[in-house]
Amino acid sequence: MVVGMVAGEASGDFLGAHLIAALRERVPGLKFVGIGGPKMEGEGLDSWFPMEKLAVRGYVEVLRHFLEIHGIRRKLRRRLLAARPRLFIGIDAPDFNLPLERKLKRAGIPAVHYVSPSLWAWRGGRMSAIAKSVDKMLVLFPFEEPLYRAAGVPVAYVGHPLADLTSDEDGSAAAREQLRLSAERKVIALLPGSRQSEVRYMAPGFVQTAKLIAARQPGALFLVPLVSRETRAIFEEAMYDAGAAELPLTVLFGHARDAIAACDVALVASGTATLEAALARKPMVITYKMAGLTYRMMSRMATLPWVGLPNIIAGEFLVPEILQHEATPENLAQAVLNSLNDPVVNRRLPERLDQIRRLLRRDTAARATETLLPWLQSA
Incomplete structure (x- = not known):
């Protein structure tokens, strides 16, 4: 059959x-x-x-x-x-x-x-x-x-099957051990998307953002999980163009779930990866960039104030969204650092995100x- x-x-x-x-x-x-x-x-x-x-x-x-x-x-x-x-x-x-x-x-x-x-x-x-x-x-x-x-x-x-597969336990330690990362080091996951077209738009800004964060948060490490050789090549080209060869950044082939579990905060292109980060109860900054005409057309037809799945499900801005023209490296870097170092966010957000997991399981x-x-x- x-x-x-x-x-x-x-x-x-x-x-x-x-x-x-x-x-x-x-x-x-x-x-x-x-x-x-x-x-x-x-x-x-x-x-x-x-x-x-x-x-x-x-x-x-x-x-x-x-x-x-x-x-x-x-x-x-x-x-x-x-x-x-x-x-x-x-x-x-x-x-x-x-x-x-x-x-x-x-x-x-x-x-x-x-x-x-x-x-x-x-x-x-x-x-x-x-x-x-x-x-x-x-x-x-x-x-x-x-x-x-x-x-x-x-x-x-x-x-949602991602909710079924997400453990109730904090997987940070196991993920860091899997990726051979120090437990003390600040880790930032960069998830620029899975499609080649979106990685082309997102990668240059993500690399510049990582450079700013690295300068302001000494010792931070960046993880970039990518789904294919093509998207990896696009991201590495953006690093080369930005002169970012010395960045403390590791590109992973796959391992998105491990990268999210291991991180302290994630910078995520709007899409399913935002839900993965929410289910792992991680602070995040949601962003997206696309062709200007596409953005204008979609903005005119939008009926909700949010684009990220965690915010849509919650019905409020649980995590920051920085889109299109506002998605400058300076704005993204500051938002990531705020999420990384804000004790109030780190204390309150996990429980709110856990409600999403229970709803979808x-x-x-x-x-x-x-x-x-x-x-x-x-x-």
């Missing part, structure tokens, strides 16, 4: 891998085809196209790659229609997956979308398109479920699997 599945970036690859493993436990013999990254391939997905081709964010950035992405979707649709999977699961990447899901649904292939587009933050007019594209929506956050129910879209809240893979089983067990 074939299941189609598409993820467009590292966070979706993580979700997809856990879902594949859970589905295989309940329905042995399933074959998974589509597009995914190394984690999904490690669980047995036959990925027909490189996932990195889809990892583009923002209007201007997508336009630059439109023909290539459109061509991949067209070829993928043909192969899926030929394979006739019992079920298709699109994981996040709504601009790629929703049009594909709509075509497959029209052809009689059930389509489930895993991870809601940010309707609660912007582009709320998409709900009608979603209703025509999916047979069910699996959402990660509790405030999303009533939005779909009100619109008549079948929905299930499944929680729902045994996600098992819940999602139960929701999908009727399609996979029917005759």
Whole structure:
């Protein structure tokens, strides 16, 4: 029995891998085809196209790659229609997956979308398109479920797997031992994103910020976990351009969770990594930069004052957000140092972030699997 599945970036690859493993436990013999990254391939997905081709964010950035992405979707649709999977699961990447899901649904292939587009933050007019594209929506956050129910879209809240995987114990000591770091040294994690396009925007500012922090916080060490050779090359090029070869900075291949657990504070590009830092109960500064036109368009359609997931879930500014033109190295460095050295923040924030973890911990893979089983067990 074939299941189609598409993820467009590292966070979706993580979700997809856990879902594949859970589905295989309940329905042995399933074959998974589509597009995914190394984690999904490690669980047995036959990925027909490189996932990195889809990892583009923002209007201007997508336009630059439109023909290539459109061509991949067209070829993928043909192969899926030929394979006739019992079920298709699109994981996040709504601009790629929703049009594909709509075509497959029209052809009689059930389509489930895993991870809601940010309707609660912007582009709320998409709900009608979603209703025509999916047979069910699996959402990660509790405030999303009533939005779909009100619109008549079948929905299930499944929680977030990162919350399931995060220990209740403080993992700082173990992570530092794993990375061979001193327990006394101040450690700052820099997470500039997973997509090549966003790392190009974020890396120069992150490097300059690290230089300022290093000058003001002697002995600080920086950890930079990156997901691919390509993103590592982009970041190292930014270091070279900034003359930052002497920075006390270690670039890691993967190990994002270890870097977050080991750090005293994180500077994080807005995205799933902010949730990872929140679940680890770490102080952080959230930032983001993108093409100016993209930012102006998104700002006009935004309906919430926050962009970072911890703040959105909490409904308040738990941690600082410094975006676009305000995201100068000086502003970022000062915010990181404030978070690093403020005893009030370090005392109060962990408990507030722990509330987020308790809210999202729902045994996600098992819940999602139960929701999908009727399609996979029917005759």
